[in-house]
Amino acid sequence: MALELVVMGAASATPTSNQYTTSQLLxxxxxxxxxxxxxxxxKQLRRSKIKFSRINHIFISHLxxxxxxxxxxxxxSFHLLGRTTPLTVYGPPKLKDLILAQxxxxxxxxxxxxxxxVTQHKxxxxxxxxxxxxxxxxxxxxxxxxxxxxxxEKEQQRKLNKPVADAYGVPVCDYHWIKDGKxxxxxxxxxxxxxxxxxxxxxxxxxAFASDTMYTHDTATYIQGVDLLYHESTFCExxxxxAQETMHSTAKEAAIVAKEAGATHLLLGHFSARYxxxxxxxxxxxxxxxxxxxxxxLHSYRLSSKGLKVESLTTSPSDEK
Amino acid sequence: MALELVVMGAASATPTSNQYTTSQLLxxxxxxxxxxxxxxxxKQLRRSKIKFSRINHIFISHLxxxxxxxxxxxxxSFHLLGRTTPLTVYGPPKLKDLILAQxxxxxxxxxxxxxxxVTQHKxxxxxxxxxxxxxxxxxxxxxxxxxxxxxxEKEQQRKLNKPVADAYGVPVCDYHWIKDGKxxxxxxxxxxxxxxxxxxxxxxxxxAFASDTMYTHDTATYIQGVDLLYHESTFCExxxxxAQETMHSTAKEAAIVAKEAGATHLLLGHFSARYxxxxxxxxxxxxxxxxxxxxxxLHSYRLSSKGLKVESLTTSPSDEK
Numbered sequence: 001m002a003l004e005l006v007v008m009g010a011a012s013a014t015p016t017s018n019q020y021t022t023s024q025l026l027x028x029x030x031x032x033x034x035x036x037x038x039x040x041x042x043k044q045l046r047r048s049k050i051k052f053s054r055i056n057h058i059f060i061s062h063l064x065x066x067x068x069x070x071x072x073x074x075x076x077s078f079h080l081l082g083r084t085t086p087l088t089v090y091g092p093p094k095l096k097d098l099i100l101a102q103x104x105x106x107x108x109x110x111x112x113x114x115x116x117x118v119t120q121h122k123x124x125x126x127x128x129x130x131x132x133x134x135x136x137x138x139x140x141x142x143x144x145x146x147x148x149x150x151x152x153e154k155e156q157q158r159k160l161n162k163p164v165a166d167a168y169g170v171p172v173c174d175y176h177w178i179k180d181g182k183x184x185x186x187x188x189x190x191x192x193x194x195x196x197x198x199x200x201x202x203x204x205x206x207x208a209f210a211s212d213t214m215y216t217h218d219t220a221t222y223i224q225g226v227d228l229l230y231h232e233s234t235f236c237e238x239x240x241x242x243a244q245e246t247m248h249s250t251a252k253e254a255a256i257v258a259k260e261a262g263a264t265h266l267l268l269g270h271f272s273a274r275y276x277x278x279x280x281x282x283x284x285x286x287x288x289x290x291x292x293x294x295x296x297x298l299h300s301y302r303l304s305s306k307g308l309k310v311e312s313l314t315t316s317p318s319d320e321k
Numbered sequence: 322m323a324l325e326l327v328v329m330g331a332a333s334a335t336p337t338s339n340q341y342t343t344s345q346l347l348x349x350x351x352x353x354x355x356x357x358x359x360x361x362x363x364k365q366l367r368r369s370k371i372k373f374s375r376i377n378h379i380f381i382s383h384l385x386x387x388x389x390x391x392x393x394x395x396x397x398s399f400h401l402l403g404r405t406t407p408l409t410v411y412g413p414p415k416l417k418d419l420i421l422a423q424x425x426x427x428x429x430x431x432x433x434x435x436x437x438x439v440t441q442h443k444x445x446x447x448x449x450x451x452x453x454x455x456x457x458x459x460x461x462x463x464x465x466x467x468x469x470x471x472x473x474e475k476e477q478q479r480k481l482n483k484p485v486a487d488a489y490g491v492p493v494c495d496y497h498w499i500k501d502g503k504x505x506x507x508x509x510x511x512x513x514x515x516x517x518x519x520x521x522x523x524x525x526x527x528x529a530f531a532s533d534t535m536y537t538h539d540t541a542t543y544i545q546g547v548d549l550l551y552h553e554s555t556f557c558e559x560x561x562x563x564a565q566e567t568m569h570s571t572a573k574e575a576a577i578v579a580k581e582a583g584a585t586h587l588l589l590g591h592f593s594a595r596y597x598x599x600x601x602x603x604x605x606x607x608x609x610x611x612x613x614x615x616x617x618x619l620h621s622y623r624l625s626s627k628g629l630k631v632e633s634l635t636t637s638p639s640d641e642k
């Protein structure tokens with residue numbers, strides 16, 4: 001099993017001719033989650049060949065345009081394409097009104113139900129829990145109400161070692177208990193320990209997205225031991241003052257959060273257009289944390305027990321058209 | 322002098338991976354006007370190398386998303402880039418609230434003043450008049466309040482034939498009257514007719530944009546004798562029923578409006594994604610009107626006394642990146 005993050009956009013503030021603002025698609029145990037939705041996200045989803053119909057949950061970190069101006073267009077396209085499956089949008093309190101006002105102005109009643117779930121930025125909050133995963137929001141410190149999101153796979157059942165089970169003559173009806181971790185006793189009273197009958201399931205993976213935020217130690221406390229942390233880092237330390245003023249983080253600060261959280265990998269994004277070479281972000285972060293990656297548009301970051309694998313989704317740098 | 326229209330997007334309803342929704346930039350006598358603003362328009366403006374600072378007037382035909390979802394992002398970018406020049410946005414009554422609500426939610430007070438001028442869709446209306454041009458809106462028939470826009474250059478002063486003026490010994494202080502069309506009398510009492518002293522100025526040009534609308538003969542009455550008419554034609558006659566239901570026009574209907582208006586050239590756009598070959602639109606319209614062109618993204622349509630010249634702004638089909 002693997003967890004895959006596809007980056008739709010990683011630019012900050014304003015899109016440029018070839019850069020999109022924040023949005024990511026997370027694939028976790030066959031479920032698709034869209035995180036933030038800058039202008040043009042629907043275009044990037046198409047380019048990534050991601051089926052719109054697979055997206056049932058959208059998470060918006062805060063209401064700065066570079067994180068949500070693409071949402072109304074995407075919801076509108078869902079409608080125009082005839083979607084009927086319900087959709088849940090998680091975001092700050094005002095999001096619902098902003099979206100619905102636009103639909104009202106155009107006389108649109110969407111073909112599918114939209115449930116707006118309100119996040120709040122003062123305390124961490126579980127947003128969604130199933131047998132497969134738990135998704136929570138956690139507070140960040142930005143100029144307006146902003147939350148990060150934590151996506152956690154749940155522990156899976158143990159995997160049956162079938163040849164061994166067969167050798168002991170374990171009946172199929174007992175598989176269920178064994179997968180749940182129970183030892184097995186034969187009719188003759190022989191106790192077979194569970195670890196002889198099963199393999200460990202893959203360790204559950206955890207992904208955290210810390211959107212626009214200034215450095216705060218609290219961030220690390222919410223996401224302890226996360227496998228992959230996407231932490232925005234709009235500036236490097238050479239613009240630390242600007243970072244402070246605008247309540248953004250530097251690459252160094254993002255790396256410190258990753259370190260304090262005991263994260264495995266750190267992905268940096270939301271780069272200011274003031275920088276031409278994003279390599280500077282990586283270099284700076286590497287001084288404080290070992291595994292640093294740069295978020296690139298239309299790139300997939302696939303996390304498994306073997307580590308993080310990065311792949312471009314575009315066949316050539318110029319296959320836009 | 323020439324009038325130039327640069328098409329940013331000509332797709333209808335939903336943007337696809339390589340098509341943008343409605344937006345055009347009109348260059349008229351050195352003035353830049355943005356007409357409609359589908360999602361991603363700011364990206365297309367950048368690709369067209371059009372300076373944001375040249376745009377002081379934006380015209381929104383109606384509040385369907387494919388005509389204005391890119392506006393808030395563009396206005397936001399103007400702010401983030403430090404614009405201070407006032408901007409006027411012309412559009413339906415609710416537009417102001419929709420935009421300002423989004424700014425309020427993000428705590429944004431724009432660095433420049435925005436004046437929202439309300440269009441109304443029941444009668445034609447002069448929106449803006451200067452010595453150089455007149456811009457009006459005119460009613461269209463769509464599912465929600467929709468207007469078209471008419472851009473008219475004003476007659477210019479006559480051009481002085483300087484060698485002839487010098488031969489007669491016309492003093493510089495009389496040039497002004499002569500350019501205004503007055504005859505000239507020498508101190509000896511000799512009357513020199515104006516047409517001997519001047520050339521005709523280039524004929525003033527007129528551009529009309531008829532956004533989403535069903536066919537109505539009224540459209541032609543508002544734009545009589547227009548040089549270039551961009552009339553949306555979402556469907557061809559094979560989908561006339563669908564056109565009727567959604568209150569859009571077919572290519573044939575657009576051509577009939579062009580004919581009834583006595584237009585010189587017709588540009589078709591806002592094509593439905595149901596068509597793979599837009600050549601069908603051109604063929605259909607050519608049966609009813611002589612000079613038919615298809616709106617293509619990042620193409621310039623330059624109108625002068627010599628006719629209409631079409632040019633791609635991109636150096637190669639794949640220079641997106």
